[in-house]
Amino acid sequence: MDQIQSMRVFARVVETGSFTRAADSLAIPKGTVTKQIQALEARLRVKLLNRTTRRVTVTPDGAAYYERASRLLNDLDDLESSMVNAQANPQGRLRIDVASSTANLIIIPALHDFFSRYPDIQLDVGVSDRNVDLIADNVDCVIRGGEIADQSLVARRIGSLAFITAASPAYLKRYGVPQHPGELEKKHRVVGYFSGSTRRLFADEFNKAGERIEVNGYYSVAVNENNAHTHAVLSGLGVSQVARFVAQPYLDSGELVEVLSDWTRDALPVYVVYPPNRHLSAKVRAFVDWAAELFAKEPLLQQRS
Numbered sequence: 001m002d003q004i005q006s007m008r009v010f011a012r013v014v015e016t017g018s019f020t021r022a023a024d025s026l027a028i029p030k031g032t033v034t035k036q037i038q039a040l041e042a043r044l045r046v047k048l049l050n051r052t053t054r055r056v057t058v059t060p061d062g063a064a065y066y067e068r069a070s071r072l073l074n075d076l077d078d079l080e081s082s083m084v085n086a087q088a089n090p091q092g093r094l095r096i097d098v099a100s101s102t103a104n105l106i107i108i109p110a111l112h113d114f115f116s117r118y119p120d121i122q123l124d125v126g127v128s129d130r131n132v133d134l135i136a137d138n139v140d141c142v143i144r145g146g147e148i149a150d151q152s153l154v155a156r157r158i159g160s161l162a163f164i165t166a167a168s169p170a171y172l173k174r175y176g177v178p179q180h181p182g183e184l185e186k187k188h189r190v191v192g193y194f195s196g197s198t199r200r201l202f203a204d205e206f207n208k209a210g211e212r213i214e215v216n217g218y219y220s221v222a223v224n225e226n227n228a229h230t231h232a233v234l235s236g237l238g239v240s241q242v243a244r245f246v247a248q249p250y251l252d253s254g255e256l257v258e259v260l261s262d263w264t265r266d267a268l269p270v271y272v273v274y275p276p277n278r279h280l281s282a283k284v285r286a287f288v289d290w291a292a293e294l295f296a297k298e299p300l301l302q303q304r305s
Contacts, residue, residue: 010037097142145268157271160302167240204216205265
C-alpha cells in the first residue's frame with residue numbers, strides 16, 4: 001500500500017474529523033479510507049485514532065504522527081509544485097500568522113485580490129498578537145512588527161507603523177487634556193498593553209527635540225491584544241499610544257482625539273518572516289510578494305515617524 005497515500009488519508013481524517021468527510025474530499029470510497037488507516041496502524045504498530053459510532057479523535061501517538069506527516073506532505077507538495085509550473089500557478093496549503101489588527105484591517109479585506117491571483121492556494125490565517133515559533137508551530141510565514149531577534153529567520157521589511165497618543169472625548173472631559181507625558185504617571189490613567197508570552201507591560205515612549213521619556217502610567221486595565229486595546233481606549237478607560245492606521249478612522253469620526261501631538265514615538269518596522277528552509281516555496285514567495293505590494297499601497301503603513 002502506498003505509504004504517502006496512507007499519510008494523506010490519515011491527515012485528511014484528522015483535519016475533517018470524520019472517515020466519511022475524508023472519503024468525500026479525497027473522492028475515494030469510505031471503505032478504502034478505513035483500510036488505509038488500518039494498514040497504517042498495523043505498519044506503525046500504534047493506535048492513531050480512537051473511533052466510535054459518533055466521532056473520531058486523535059490519540060497522543062496519532063497527534064505526534066500527524067504533526068510530522070503534515071510537514072512532510074506539505075514539503076512534498078511544495079516540491080511537486082515547484083517542478084510543475086509553480087511560479088505561474090503556486091498551489092497548496094499555506095499557514096501564516098498575523099497580528100489581530102493587521103489581519104482585520106489589512107490582510108483579510110484584501111484577500112479577494114490574493115485569491116484572484118492564486119486560486120489554488122489554501123490559506124490558514126492564524127490571528128494572534130503572540131510571537132509564534134515558526135518551526136515548532138509549523139507556520140510558513142508571519143507578519144510582525146518590531147525588530148526580529150532570531151537571526152536564523154529570513155525577514156523582509158514591508159512597512160513601518162507610526163503611533164499617536166489618543167484618548168476618547170469622554171475621557172478627556174473627565175480627566176482633562178494632558179500637556180506633558182509626565183502627567184500620565186500622576187494625573188491620568190492609561191490603557192496598558194502587555195506581552196502575551198512574557199506578561200511584561202510595555203511602556204509608552206515619547207520623543208521631542210532629543211528628549212526621550214518612557215512612561216509607565218497608572219492603568220485600570222491592561223490587555224494583550226490589539227483590538228481589545230483599541231476598544232478600551234475608545235471606551236474612555238485611559239490614554240494610550242495607538243498605531244495611526246488603526247486610529248485614523250476613529251480620529252476622522254471624532255471617537256478618538258489625538259493628544260501630546262508634539263511628542264512622537266519611534267515608528268515600528270513591519271516584516272514578513274519565514275524560515276530559511278521555506279525560501280524556495282512558490283506559495284510562500286507569492287504571499288510575501290503580495291503582502292509587500294499590499295503594504296506599499298497604503299501610506300499609513302509606510303510612515304517612519
